[in-house]
Amino acid sequence: MPEGKAAFKQKEWDRLLVQEEYSQLLASFTEPRHRPRLLAASSDHSGDWLHVLPIAACGLHLDNEAMRVAVGLRLGCVLRESHTCRCGATSMKEPHGLVRDDGKRPDGLTLLPWNSGRSAT
Numbered sequence: 859m860p861e862g863k864a865a866f867k868q869k870e871w872d873r874l875l876v877q878e879e880y881s882q883l884l885a886s887f888t889e890p891r892h893r894p895r896l897l898a899a900s901s902d903h904s905g906d907w908l909h910v911l912p913i914a915a916c917g918l919h920l921d922n923e924a925m926r927v928a929v930g931l932r933l934g935c936v937l938r939e940s941h942t943c944r945c946g947a948t949s950m951k952e953p954h955g956l957v958r959d960d961g962k963r964p965d966g967l968t969l970l971p972w973n974s975g976r977s978a979t
Contacts, residue, residue, distance in 0.1 A: 895934050 860870040880900065887893045898904060912919040920928065930937045938950040 892934065899932065 859865070860867070860873075864870040884893065884896060887896065910918050927937060929935075941949050941951040943949060
């Protein structure tokens with residue numbers, strides 16, 4: 859249990875529970891790519907980019923779709939959605955701008971415009 863001044867802070871009370879949950883989550887990953895993602899996301903200052911003021915004049919404004927894709931890629935979420943074609947075939951649709959025009963796919967990057975039509979990559 860927290861003692862002294864720390865006993866009056868909710869963060870200190872939650873710290874032990876959060877550390878235990880984090881350890882269990884880290885131990886539960888079996889695929890090699892998930893463990894480094896969790897370690898990177900939990901490192902100091904990894905989420906600082908979320909605190910940037912969205913000033914469009916400086917090119918610091920992301921629209922909702924660009925933010926969804928950026929966060930989804932960072933967390934390793936599935937960004938595709940199932941789509942049934944007119945012919946009856948089922949395919950997976952990806953967010954607009956995720957694939958370049960030349961057929962190459964950037965690794966972990968998006969091509970969604972974010973400032974005056976310039977790409978984020």
